[in-house]
Amino acid sequence: METMIGVIGGSGLYEFEGLEDAAWQSVDTPWGAPSDEILTGRVGGVAMAFLPRHGRGHVHSPSSVPYRANVDALKRLGVTDVISVSACGSFREEMAPGDFVMVDQFVDRTFAREKSFFGPGCVAHVSAAHPTCPRLGAACFEAAQAQGITVHQGGTYLAMEGPQFSTLAESRIYREQWGCDVIGMTNMPEAKLAREAELCYASVAMVTDYDSWHPDHGEVDVTQIIKTLMGNAEKARGMVARLPALLGAERLPCPHGCDRALEYAIMTAPEKRDPALVARLDAVAGRIL
Numbered sequence: 341m342e343t344m345i346g347v348i349g350g351s352g353l354y355e356f357e358g359l360e361d362a363a364w365q366s367v368d369t370p371w372g373a374p375s376d377e378i379l380t381g382r383v384g385g386v387a388m389a390f391l392p393r394h395g396r397g398h399v400h401s402p403s404s405v406p407y408r409a410n411v412d413a414l415k416r417l418g419v420t421d422v423i424s425v426s427a428c429g430s431f432r433e434e435m436a437p438g439d440f441v442m443v444d445q446f447v448d449r450t451f452a453r454e455k456s457f458f459g460p461g462c463v464a465h466v467s468a469a470h471p472t473c474p475r476l477g478a479a480c481f482e483a484a485q486a487q488g489i490t491v492h493q494g495g496t497y498l499a500m501e502g503p504q505f506s507t508l509a510e511s512r513i514y515r516e517q518w519g520c521d522v523i524g525m526t527n528m529p530e531a532k533l534a535r536e537a538e539l540c541y542a543s544v545a546m547v548t549d550y551d552s553w554h555p556d557h558g559e560v561d562v563t564q565i566i567k568t569l570m571g572n573a574e575k576a577r578g579m580v581a582r583l584p585a586l587l588g589a590e591r592l593p594c595p596h597g598c599d600r601a602l603e604y605a606i607m608t609a610p611e612k613r614d615p616a617l618v619a620r621l622d623a624v625a626g627r628i629l
């Protein structure tokens with residue numbers, strides 16, 4: 341099987357330069373249109389696909405991002421490994437603006453989004469205990485280090501609904517009582533959907549601010565975030581460009597089972613399954629349905 345790296349670019353990452361044979365492709369999915377066309381091409385002999393999460397020109401809010409269509413479209417194109425590159429606030433002094441954090445856990449506080457490809461007529465329960473892929477995460481960590489980026493291994497990402505930033509009381513609870521490390525608005529349900537689609541998923545969180553808890557820093561504002569993002573985006577592109585060499589063109593099965601997540605997850609008896617839903621699941625679950 342061939343490796344295909346899918347990059348979901350967050351705030352500040354709307355284009356991806358340096359792909360050979362680059363072409364923007366429009367992809368239709370049974371879950372509607374993705375956030376934008378998808379840029380496909382190759383780097384160092386490895387296939388890549390890039391999707392700007394908010395669309396070029398930042399059209400989608402965190403709540404309106406079509407997460408299911410995005411994940412389905414990447415899977416449909418043949419993507420095997422998804423890397424999310426996101427802006428985030430930090431709850432830790434040592435995770436400073438400009439640093440990257442390899443997120444490995446999430447607390448999902450989002451509530452106004454479609455969270456699953458499955459539902460009435462085809463019910464499935466995948467494990468989300470370890471929502472990111474250690475193999476892919478390790479490659480991203482190595483690539484970031486080689487790029488000279490200050491990168492932290494492991495961190496818990498609080499996914500909030502937004503679009504407003506947190507109140508001071510919320511920020512303190514997430515940091516002091518819940519032990520979260522960073523905060524953002526988009527990695528959920530994206531990570532859960534990637535797991536349902538049997539895709540390896542890694543999240544690279546780029547710190548842009550200290551949210552609102554830090555006594556020596558003012559409240560978050562978008563101008564400050566964009567300023568930090570401008571520097572971060574270039575670093576992120578450099579990191580991603582190193583991944584093909586680390587992952588290789590031949591895709592070996594995921595040692596952590598991300599690519600077999602649905603194996604024992606589907607509960608609905610074959611004769612009770614809704615044919616219309618099964619048809620919509622052609623890309624996501626076609627391997628086993």
Ligand SMILES: CSC[C@H]1O[C@H](OP(=O)(O)O)[C@H](O)[C@@H]1O
Nearest residue numbers: 350351393402426427524525526
């Ligand atoms: C521009 S600040 C808030 C915005 O940025 C992050 O988006 P993404 O994760 O796509 O980089 C954050 O989650 C908010 O959506």
Ligand SMILES: Nc1ncnc2[nH]cnc12
Nearest residue numbers: 427428429523524525551
């Ligand atoms: N402090 C913050 N809260 C939520 N999302 C963010 N994205 C960047 N900074 C953020």
